[in-house]
Structure formats: structure tokens, C-alpha cells
Amino acid sequence: MFATLAPILLQATLETFAMVTAALVLGTAVGLPLGVLLATSGRGELFEALIFQKTFGPIVNATRSVPFIILAVAIIPFTRLVVGTSIGTSAAIVPLTVAAIPFIARIIEGAIREVDGGLVEAAQAMGARPLQVVTKVLLPEALPGIIHGLTLTAVTLIGYSAMVGAVGAGGLGDLGIRYGYQRFRPDVMAAVVITLIVVVQLVQSLGDWMARKADKRNI
Template sequence: MLELILEATLDTLYMVALSGAVSALIGIPLGVLLYVTRPGQILAQPFAQRVLAIVTNIGRSIPFIILMVAIIPFTRLIVGSSIGTNAAVVPLIIAAIPFVARLVEGALNEIPPGLIEAAQAMGATPYQIITKVLLPEAKGGILNGLTITVVTLVSYSAMAGAVGGGGLGDLGIRYGYNRFDPLIMLITVAILVIMVQGFQSLGDHLVRKADHK
């Protein structure tokens, strides 16, 4: 049983790390696009921004457990299976991307417009404004958003166990719930709580460092 608990813990960490990294790589640029394509912004494209906003909102509106089931054919196409940790990563990424995008957009909203206007007055290009003004100024907020995303992915990864996604959720359901073993359920919950506390503490530390700078 100890080996199963260790394997399930590593599977959960794998799912969270991979889905978190991929969703950040896609979600951060998407969040920037949602911000800079607004009317009056440096790359104003109202129609494109509206389309992106609708797609993002649709992605955030679908409950994760329904999303997992709905995209099973797509998951099979990508990883060749609908069960296991690799299969669980696909819906985790799809669920997290719009979440990250909106959090990044919210962080960029906190930047004083005067900073952008000053950069434009000095002749900065849109790319320079994004890389030298927007992202550095919103760094703390973006890190806080990514921390929230990772914590959410921990709970989503446990939910994936309900459909054979592997990890601690799968362990808790198969050995704790189906076999009526409260000890396994308690251990599973305890490890998930420790994970969340660890990720949150690390994220808070990085946010404090970013805000201090």
C-alpha cells in the first residue's frame, strides 16, 4: 500500500506539473492578447478581442467533470487512451488555459495606464511595451494567478480519479471508497492538503519577492 500511495502521489505531481506548465505557456500569452486587443489599447482589435473573450468564457463555464467526459474522443486522439495520467493531463490543460488567461488579464488591469502612455510617448513599440512594461509590472499578479491555478489543478487532478485518471483521486476512490477503507481516504486527503499548502506557500514566497522588486 505504501508503494501505491507513493506512486499515486508522484502521478498527481506529474499531472499538476505538466498541465500547469503547458497551461501557463498558452494561457499567459492569451491573457496578454485579451488585454492589449481591447478598444483603446496598444493593439486594439475589438472584434478579435470579443471572439477571444467568448471562447475563454466558454472554456471557464464547463464543469471539469463534464469536460473530461465530453472530450474523451479528443483525448484518445492526442494520447491514444482515455484513462491514466497522460489522458487526465489533456482535460486539465484545456480547463486551466482560460483560467490562467483571465487571471493574467486581471493582473494587467492593475497596471496604471500612465505607465503605458509614458512608454508610448518615448516611442516604445507594442512588443517593447508588453515585454518591458506590462509583464514586469504585472509579475506579482501573474505569479499569484499561477499559484491559484496550480492549487486548482490539484483538486481537478483528484477529481480525474473518478474516471480512471490515476493519481491520489483514483487511489482514494478505488481503495478508500470502493473498499470502505477510511484510513486510505484520510491519507489521500492529508497528502492533497500538504500539496496545496506547499504550492501555496511557494507561490506566496515568489509573489512577495516579485512585489518587493
Template sequence: MSANLIPLLWEATLQTLWMVAVSSVLGALGGLPLGVFLATSQRGELLGAPWINKILGLVVNATRSVPFIILVVAIIPFTRLIAGTSIGTNAAMVPLTLAAIPFIARLVENAIREVDQGLIEAARAMGATPLQIIARVLIPEALPSITLGLTLAVVSLIGYSAMVGAVGGQGLGDLGIRYGYQRFMPEVMAAVVVILIVLVQLVQSLGEWIAARVDRRAPRNRVL
């Protein structure tokens, strides 16, 4: 591989990291509260709002059912409205964030529903309000599962960030397509794949480590 391509790989890696980092943060900011609400708003639950729950559930399911590459193309007018353009790193963050929010919401919902209902009933018996139960019981108990869910979301976004290269997004996917595919440079494609694998492994390992650290049920020597 030519030494001239190394700066391009470095720049593309930084672009991918930037896209994934920003969309992960924005996705978590939208997905976490949405997931908590979905997990606590069915009939008879803490925030009991079944009709709103059903409507939001339909929206989440509809968004998740659309293949990512189709979502990117379908929301190009919205992307232009938000980012001022439909190509480049900033534009790619819009579909990445929209894909991340419902994905994270469902992961958070599932994590919270796994919490022992006896803990909720005990907190209710002690006079805790719904918001107190959510903040002091549900979220702390579900935190390891939420952390693993966020890790899965970030890993998925790394893959999605490569897809946006096919429609004008920058980053490793764009570099692999322009050089590895269109210019018949398999060494570039191989380098892009290796970098993506390394990024996924690093994110997965970090997420599992954090999940073990925040798991109050785990013995301390398990996470050392």
C-alpha cells in the same frame, strides 16, 4: 494502514505531481500569451483587435463555464486523439491543460489590467512600441499578480487532478476512490486528503514567496 499501501500512496502522489506539473506548464504556455492578448486588444488598446478579442473572450468564457468533470467526459474523443487513450495519467493531462489555459488567461488578463495606465502613457510618450510596452512595462509590473494567479491555477489543478480519478485518471483521486471508497478503507481516504492538503499548502507558500521576491515595489526586508 497497511504497509503495503505506502508504495501505492507514493506512486499515486508522483502521478498527481506529474499530471499537475505538465498541465501547469502547458496551461501557462497557452494561457499567458492569451491573457496578455485579451488585456491589450480591445478597441483603442495597444494591440487593438476588438473582434478577435470578443471571439476569444467568448471561447474562454464558454470553456470556463463547463464544470470540469463534464469537460473531462465531453472531450473523451479528443483525449483519445491526443493521448491515444482516455484513461491514465497521460490522458488526464489533456482535460487538465484545457481547463488551465482559459483559467490562467483570465487571471493574467486581470493582473495586466491592474497596471497603472500612466506607465503605459509614459512609455508611449517615449516612443516605445506596443510589444516593447508589453514586454518591459506591463509584464514586469504585473509579475507579482501573475505569479499569484499561476499559484491559484496550480492549486486548482491539484483539486482537478483528484477529480479525474473518478473517470479513469490515475493519481491520488483514483487511489482514494478505489481503496478509500470502494473498498471501505477510510484510513486511505484520510491519507489522500492529508497529502492533498500538504501539496496545496506547499504550492501556496512557494507561490507567495516567489510573488514577494519579484515585487519590485516591496521593500527587501519584507521578503526575507
């Protein structure tokens, strides 16, 4: 029985890995600059832009407040527009990315706001330009917190990827629903749950190790 299940489980795990990795990379590509701007565009800050704050702050909050499964269904037309289909692994990446962007943006914003303001003032006193302050001071100092946040995002996306299995997205969630729940196979359900736990533990351990390596206090 295990010999029959193992290839399917491996394929589903690889699909989940592909979905989560793609969504995390794309979400970071958009969420990182968005988070930096949210953290530095307030009154008197590096890139003061109050209109940006008042516009994108509520949008980020609103997107984060929508339950993921509802978001995934609500943006099906957008998903079809982007990838040409609303089912499968490639389609799942779209709602996962949309959900990840505001989550990552707030994580980046929070990590940057934790940086000692004295470091920013010192860099400015030495003639550093705003972009240099961000790249040379804020992001390096906030890196451990950012890594912890991205690790949390990855773990959250793993859970979300299991949810989109309910709408035919593939991966471990789809395997658990179609082969486990619908076919009354508790062994398949157990295998999926155990695999998800192992994957989450590995991701969390890797993220914690990377954060420790990036923390200057541990050097």
C-alpha cells in the same frame, strides 16, 4: 499497514504532481499570450483587434463555465485523438490543460489591467513599441499578480486532478476511489486527504514566497 500504503501513496502523489505540472506549463504556454491579447486588444489599446475580443472573449467565458468533470468526459474523443487513450496520467493532462487555459488567460488579463496606465504612456512616449511595452512594462509590473494567479491555478488543478481519478486518470484521486472508497478503507481515504492538504499548503506557500520576491514594493 503504513509500510504497504506508503509506496502506493508516493506513486499516486508523483502522478498527481506530473499531471498538475504538465497542465500548468502547457496551460500557461497558451493562456499567457491569450491573456495578454485579451488585455491589450480592446478599442484604442496596444494591439487593437475588436474581432479577436468578440470571438475569444466569449469562448474563454464559455469554457470556464463548464464544470470540470463534465468537460473531462465531453472531450474524451479529443483526448483519445491527442494521446491515444482516455485513461491514465497522460490522458488526464489533456482536460486539465483545456480547463487551465481560459482560467490562466483571465488571470493574466486581470493582472495586466491592474498595471498603472501611466507606465504604459510613459513607455510609449519614450518610443517603446507595443511588444516592448508588454515585455518591459506590463508583464514585469503584473508579475506578482500573475504568480498569485498561477498559484491559485495550481491549487485548483490539484483538486481537478483528484476529480479525474473518478474516470481512471491515476493519481491521488484514483487511489482514494479505488483503494479507499471502493474497498471500504477509511485509512486510505484519510491518507489521501491529508496528502492533498499538505501538497496544497506547500504549493500555496511556495507561490506566496515567489510573489513576495517578485513584488518591487518589497525590495
